[in-house]
Amino acid sequence: MTIHVRVRAESAPGEKRVAATPDSVKKLLAAGASVQIESGAGLGSLMTDAAYEAAGARVVRRGAEVEPGSVLFHVRPLTVDETAALPAGTVTVGMLDPFQNAAAVAAARDARVTSFALDLMPRISRAQSMDVLSSQALLAGYRLVTLAADAFGRMFGMTMTAAGTLAPARVLVLGAGVAGLQAIATAKRLGGVVSANDVRAASADEVRSVGGTFIDLDLGTAEAGGGYAKELAEDRARRQQELLAPHIAASDIVLTTAAVPGRAAPRLVTAAMVAAMKPGSVLVDLAAESGGNVEGSVAGERRTIAVPGGAVTLIGARDIQSDLAPDASKLYAMNCANFAALLMKEGDLVLDFDDELVSGSAVTHDGAVVNERVAAVVEGVRA
Known part of the structure; x- marks a missing residue:
C-alpha cells in the first residue's frame, strides 16, 4: 500500500519555511511514498510548484482534504481547527511546542490523530539527522x-x-x-x-x-x-x-x-x-x-x-529562521524526511513504539496523549 505524504503550505503570518524541498521529495519517493505539495507552499523558500512537480510530487490546492492514513508534514504547530479537520488515523510530523499548545494537542487526541513532535526528539546521536531544534537553531x-x-x-x-x-x-x-x-x-x-x-x-x-x-x-x-x-x-x-x-x-x-x-x-x-x-x-x-x-x-x-x-x-x-528560509527549509525538510523513513517499512506505514525515537517524539496516538509530561499539561483540556 502506498504511503501518502502531504506537505502543507504554512499559514502563520511571516512563516516562509516549508517542510519539503524537491530534494527531500526525491528521498521520500525512493522510500516508497507518494508526495502531495500544497500549491505555493515553497514560494517563501524560493521553490516553485514546477520544481516540486519535476521532482515527482503532485501539486494540490491549499487546504485540500487530506486522505485518510496520510502523513502530514508541517513546520509551525497546527491550530485547533486545522487539527480537528484531519481524518482519524492521520499522522502528523513537525514542530508542536506541545507545552504551549495544549488545546491543539487535545484536538489531536480527540480526532484520533497520531502526532509526532520533532521538537521533542531525544537528543541522541542516532537522532541527529532528525533534530529540528539543532538545525533551526544553527x-x-x-x-x-x-x-x-x-x-x-x-x-x-x-x-x-x-x-x-x-x-x-x-x-x-x-x-x-x-x-x-x-x-x-x-x-x-x-x-x-x-x-x-x-x-x-x-x-x-x-x-x-x-x-x-x-x-x-x-x-x-x-x-x-x-x-x-x-x-x-x-x-x-x-x-x-x-x-x-x-x-x-x-x-x-x-x-x-x-x-x-x-x-x-x-x-x-x-x-x-x-x-x-x-x-x-x-x-x-x-x-x-x-x-x-x-x-x-x-x-x-x-x-x-x-x-x-x-x-x-x-x-x-x-520568525528568525524565516529570514533564511531557503536554508532553513532545506535542513528542516531533510529532518522530516529522515524521520518519516523510520515509519516506512517495505512500503507500509509502521509505527514502532519500541523505537526510542518514535516513542520519544510521539505526543498523541489512538485517542490518547502518550507523552507523560505533555499529558500532565493537557489533562482536562478540551479542544
Missing part, C-alpha cells in the same frame, strides 16, 4: 549576529589605520546551546571580542572550542539531561542576574539564547541592566517569542531605550 544563531550588526553603528572587528585604530566590538552571548555557539562563532569571524555564559557543565569547553571566552559565575550547573538546561531556583536566578550585570554593562552587543524546555524563557537581563548599558549598545533576544530573556523585549519589535548620553537598541526576534 541558522538562528547566525541570524542573531547579522541582526545585531545591522543595528550596531560600528564595525565588529578591530581596524588599524594611519588615521587611528578602531576598537573591536565586545559581544556577550547568554546561552551556549546550538544557537549560542553559532552566534559566538559568527561574531568571532566578524572580529568581535566574544564572551559567553551558560549553566550547563559542558558549555565552558564548547564556548572555548568556537573562539569565545567563558564567563564562570561560580553558580554550579543546572542540567535537565539530554543537553538541555534546567530552570534555576529563584535565589540562584537572582544571583545570576547580579553577577551578569557588570558584564552586560561592559558589552557593546548582548545576544540572548537561553531556553528551558516546557517553560517560559528565563529572565537574564532586567530593565535596570539594560539602562546601565553604554549608548549605542544592541541587545537581540532570541527567546522573545517564549517570554524573553530580556525584560521588555517583544517578539517582532525593535525598541529604542533611552540611557544617559543616548539610547540602546533592543530587538525581540520573531
